[in-house]
Amino acid sequence: MEFIKLLQKFEKDGKKLLNANQIKDIIFSDNIYETQVRDSKLKTSFWPFLQIDKDKNILDAFCSCKTGEKQGFCEHLAAAFFYITKKNEPIHVRFKKSFFNALFKIVSFYIGFEKKNLKKKKNGSYFYLSSSKKEFFYIETKGKEIERLEEYLKEKKEDKDALKYSAISLDDMNLIKEGRASDALKYEMSFFSDLAKWFFLLAEDNKYKIEFKEQQDGLYSQVIVIFADIFAKFYIPFSSFEEIVPTLNTVEAKLKLYEFQGKKIEKILYDRAKKSFSIEKTKGFFEEEKEQKKGIKVGEYIYVEDIGFYPQKPNELLKTDVVKSDKISYFLSKYKTIFEEKIENEKIHLKPYFPKYFMYFDEDQNLHIKMYVFEKMDFEKPFSCFFGSWAYIQDKGFYLLEDLFFEEIEEIITKENLSEFITENRIWLHNFEGFQTHFGAFQSHLVYTLTKDLNLVFSSKLEFPGEFENFIDFEEWIYIKGIGFFSKVEKRLNLPIRPGLSIKKEKIAKFIKSNREELEQIDNFFIENSPIEKIGLRIVLNEDYKIVITPEIKVKEGFDIKNFQFFENFMYLKDRGFFEITKSLKLPEMYEKEKIVTKSNEAFFITFELQRLKPYIIFLDKRLEKPKSLSLKLAKIVKRKRKSKTIYQVNLEYQSEIGKVNALDMQKAIIENKKYIFSKAGLMFFKQARFNWLKNLKKPKKSQKDQFLELTSIDIIRLFMLEDVKVAKTKDAEQTKKLLNELQTFETDKFCDISLLKASLWPYQEIGIKWLWFLYVNNLSGLLCDDMGLGKTHQSMALIAAIHKEKNFKFLVVCPTSVIYHWEELLKKFLPSIRVYVYHGVYRKLDKFTKDCDLLLTSYGIIRSEKDKLKKLKFELAIFDEIQIAKNINSLTHRALSNINAT
Numbered sequence: 087m088e089f090i091k092l093l094q095k096f097e098k099d100g101k102k103l104l105n106a107n108q109i110k111d112i113i114f115s116d117n118i119y120e121t122q123v124r125d126s127k128l129k130t131s132f133w134p135f136l137q138i139d140k141d142k143n144i145l146d147a148f149c150s151c152k153t154g155e156k157q158g159f160c161e162h163l164a165a166a167f168f169y170i171t172k173k174n175e176p177i178h179v180r181f182k183k184s185f186f187n188a189l190f191k192i193v194s195f196y197i198g199f200e201k202k203n204l205k206k207k208k209n210g211s212y213f214y215l216s217s218s219k220k221e222f223f224y225i226e227t228k229g230k231e232i233e234r235l236e237e238y239l240k241e242k243k244e245d246k247d248a249l250k251y252s253a254i255s256l257d258d259m260n261l262i263k264e265g266r267a268s269d270a271l272k273y274e275m276s277f278f279s280d281l282a283k284w285f286f287l288l289a290e291d292n293k294y295k296i297e298f299k300e301q302q303d304g305l306y307s308q309v310i311v312i313f314a315d316i317f318a319k320f321y322i323p324f325s326s327f328e329e330i331v332p333t334l335n336t337v338e339a340k341l342k343l344y345e346f347q348g349k350k351i352e353k354i355l356y357d358r359a360k361k362s363f364s365i366e367k368t369k370g371f372f373e374e375e376k377e378q379k380k381g382i383k384v385g386e387y388i389y390v391e392d393i394g395f396y397p398q399k400p401n402e403l404l405k406t407d408v409v410k411s412d413k414i415s416y417f418l419s420k421y422k423t424i425f426e427e428k429i430e431n432e433k434i435h436l437k438p439y440f441p442k443y444f445m446y447f448d449e450d451q452n453l454h455i456k457m458y459v460f461e462k463m464d465f466e467k468p469f470s471c472f473f474g475s476w477a478y479i480q481d482k483g484f485y486l487l488e489d490l491f492f493e494e495i496e497e498i499i500t501k502e503n504l505s506e507f508i509t510e511n512r513i514w515l516h517n518f519e520g521f522q523t524h525f526g527a528f529q530s531h532l533v534y535t536l537t538k539d540l541n542l543v544f545s546s547k548l549e550f551p552g553e554f555e556n557f558i559d560f561e562e563w564i565y566i567k568g569i570g571f572f573s574k575v576e577k578r579l580n581l582p583i584r585p586g587l588s589i590k591k592e593k594i595a596k597f598i599k600s601n602r603e604e605l606e607q608i609d610n611f612f613i614e615n616s617p618i619e620k621i622g623l624r625i626v627l628n629e630d631y632k633i634v635i636t637p638e639i640k641v642k643e644g645f646d647i648k649n650f651q652f653f654e655n656f657m658y659l660k661d662r663g664f665f666e667i668t669k670s671l672k673l674p675e676m677y678e679k680e681k682i683v684t685k686s687n688e689a690f691f692i693t694f695e696l697q698r699l700k701p702y703i704i705f706l707d708k709r710l711e712k713p714k715s716l717s718l719k720l721a722k723i724v725k726r727k728r729k730s731k732t733i734y735q736v737n738l739e740y741q742s743e744i745g746k747v748n749a750l751d752m753q754k755a756i757i758e759n760k761k762y763i764f765s766k767a768g769l770m771f772f773k774q775a776r777f778n779w780l781k782n783l784k785k786p787k788k789s790q791k792d793q794f795l796e797l798t799s800i801d802i803i804r805l806f807m808l809e810d811v812k813v814a815k816t817k818d819a820e821q822t823k824k825l826l827n828e829l830q831t832f833e834t835d836k837f838c839d840i841s842l843l844k845a846s847l848w849p850y851q852e853i854g855i856k857w858l859w860f861l862y863v864n865n866l867s868g869l870l871c872d873d874m875g876l877g878k879t880h881q882s883m884a885l886i887a888a889i890h891k892e893k894n895f896k897f898l899v900v901c902p903t904s905v906i907y908h909w910e911e912l913l914k915k916f917l918p919s920i921r922v923y924v925y926h927g928v929y930r931k932l933d934k935f936t937k938d939c940d941l942l943l944t945s946y947g948i949i950r951s952e953k954d955k956l957k958k959l960k961f962e963l964a965i966f967d968e969i970q971i972a973k974n975i976n977s978l979t980h981r982a983l984s985n986i987n988a989t
């Protein structure tokens with residue numbers, strides 16, 4: 087488009103250059119041209135570049151002159167363009183069909199494409215002799231053409247080669263590189279095609295002579311081409327002669343091709359009333375087939391000596407005087423260029439047109455689809471007509487139509503066929519305003535309901551807004567005037583599901599199971615996300631202390647189990663759908679119904695089965711739960727003298743996160759030989775070591791009063807050793823503590839001298855240290871488990887002080903890493919005379935401690951990792967701070983601690 091305007095701008099100057107014969111040379115490859123244009127004003131030549139298609143459109147243009155660079159076009163380009171396109175077709179198109187191209191192509195196939203195949207004579211001519219000494223090609227030049235020929239035959243001629251390569255496709259380029267190029271492509275790239283172009287361009291503007299010589303089998307076998315300064319001979323074997331026949335009319339030669347059998351089509355007329363063409367011909371000099379029979383066959387042609395060639399199958403138009411309407415499409419398509427050229431009273435348009443359509447519904451709801459070319463009334467005009475792929479539009483002419491949707495101007499789709507038609511052509515219909523297909527707007531669903539009697543009933547429901555009144559309902563589509571077609575998208579489910587189907591409640595589960603996939607297509611048939619949180623078991627103790635296990639479904643928040651209907655494995659919630667209770671959600675078979683554990687099975691159940699059922703448990707009676715934490719609380723202690731003995735009556739309660747149980751109840755159970763107790767503090771097994779003190783108590787002789795256990799002072803010591811007993815905060819707490827205080831003021835022979843401790847103790851801490859001292863002297867290890875902040879550290883240090891006073895013993899203090907330096911600080915401050923070695927960090931060394939220090943301060947981590955090393959040392963006293971870490975007898979720390987060698 088742009089080039090056309092630019093061309094117009096330079097038309098005048100370009101034509102001036104052309105007429106002044108300033109086109110000096112031209113090289114081209116395919117549709118790419120470089121033309122030498124002489125600019126006499128600038129006294130120089132330019133080589134403008136042009137790419138031109140077969141219809142003479144400029145695809146690309148470039149000139150290196152100033153105007154060319156500035157404006158993208160110039161007079162040189164214009165001159166080149168007019169030269170290239172001066173005849174009916176551009177040079178490259180004509181060259182392809184030309185005699186010279188055919189001639190050189192034939193000889194090139196015999197000679198090969200290598201330049202070295204040509205031999206040079208002394209006089210400067212070139213020739214090729216076949217192995218049978220036949221001269222296939224000969225060329226001799228004079229004057230300036232000598233240089234020209236030499237240039238074509240030079241090994242390298244970059245300009246032309248570059249142009250050739252730029253004109254071929256990448257695929258062809260690859261074929262050449264891989265050595266797989268066809269002969270035709272090799273010819274295109276060879277010097278032979280250069281020579282052919284040379285001859286072709288010379289013949290455009292210069293005189294030449296073409297002679298046929300050397301009769302062979304009734305035909306000539308030699309073609310001689312003579313220009314002023316060129317003489318060339320070509321050997322054309324009989325079998326190849328056919329190839330030059332179609333090109334004979336592109337040159338002036340004695341032999342010609344008589345395409346129309348010597349006749350001539352003078353004119354063609356169209357009779358629009360009769361819908362027919364009349365063909366008017368002149369009578370030719372070579373009329374009768376008889377004459378042709380004298381000729382010889384050369385390929386598709388008949389050769390008549392010294393006259394020329396006739397097609398063996400004559401053009402049908404030559405035998406036809408009138409082309410009737412039923413043949414119009416055939417003749418127009420086959421001989422469209424002849425028709426275009428010869429028709430006198432109409433116009434034939436060869437450029438294809440795409441037909442247009444419009445559509446409407448008639449009263450009987452049949453759809454009419456009508457074709458037109460320019461306006462809807464095209465074919466309504468009295469003389470307009472449609473001939474297969476050709477349309478005759480009155481006053482406009484004939485048009486070739488492409489992409490016809492129907493064979494006729496009008497197609498009527500009956501109401502019965504419409505549904506199928508729309509379904510098949512919905513994409514095409516998108517081109518028609520008001521007739522497009524729409525999806526999803528109106529759908530007919532298969533829906534279901536559950537009746538009062540719990541039967542499952544299917545029905546069909548069309549979602550159709552009330553505001554549309556003007557509509558036509560087809561099987562699968564609904565047409566709404568002005569809007570288009572709406573799919574009803576009735577999900578065509580396989581039998582047995584269809585509207586009207588009713589399933590009895592007893593058969594619902596089986597029905598769902600066997601039609602699952604189909605039912606999934608029904609909206610809201612299945613609840614997408616499980617409403618079940620868990621299907622599990624409720625385990626409780628009944629009034630007789632028997633374990634009762636009942637299955638239970640726990641639904642997720644937002645659901646209420648009461649609203650569900652159950653159909654065997656399926657549950658149904660109104661307005662939500664069905665849900666299958668799948669196997670993964672199901673219970674072990676033996677617990678699908680309520681079960682009561684017999685007393686004989688009870689121990690097994692609570693020991694093993696309960697653990698196995700854990701994943702299913704939704705509710706567990708607290709009394710069956712194993713407590714996580716358990717502490718012993720001393721609620722009251724009363725001192726009693728019984729005969730000579732002192733007895734302590736204690737009210738001890740075990741307290742867990744669940745609740746509490748009196749130790750007395752536990753003792754009773756132990757006496758009854760029970761292995762466990764269902765208590766308010768949870769399920770407790772007596773085999774645990776922490777209950778040993780209870781098991782070791784003497785059995786009371788008489789029934790015990792109230793909630794009291796009777797303990798001797800040794801029992802109490804043992805208890806305090808095994809258990810972390812806390813004093814309950816009751817109103818008796820003070821009294822209890824006082825008694826405990828008394829209990830713990832055990833006298834020892836050894837005086838507890840804590841003078842090394844540089845701190846003063848609170849009175850209760852002094853009790854603590856006495857207690858520890860007592861344990862130490864009696865070779866009992868102990869745990870100091872006061873509440874937080876009561877100064878366990880101080881009491882421990884006091885004990886260290888007292889023991890150190892006895893002898894230079896070794897001490898071990900183990901604490902969590904986080905408090906190791908706090909400990910160090912405290913030890914240095916309050917026990918300055920004790921030499922502390924902090925066994926921690928990467929540079930720790932045990933021998934440093936053994937040589938120079940009294941106290942090894944380390945962490946649980948190191949104890950764990952170096953238990954073997956530490957086992958070898960002997961400590962008088964080991965203190966474990968924050969010992970709860972080690973209390974769990976299964977922990978690694980515990981195992982490491984048991985290895986520590988402390989007396």
Ligand SMILES: [Zn+2]
Pocket residue numbers: 132134149150151152153154159160161162163
């Ligand atoms: Zn220019």
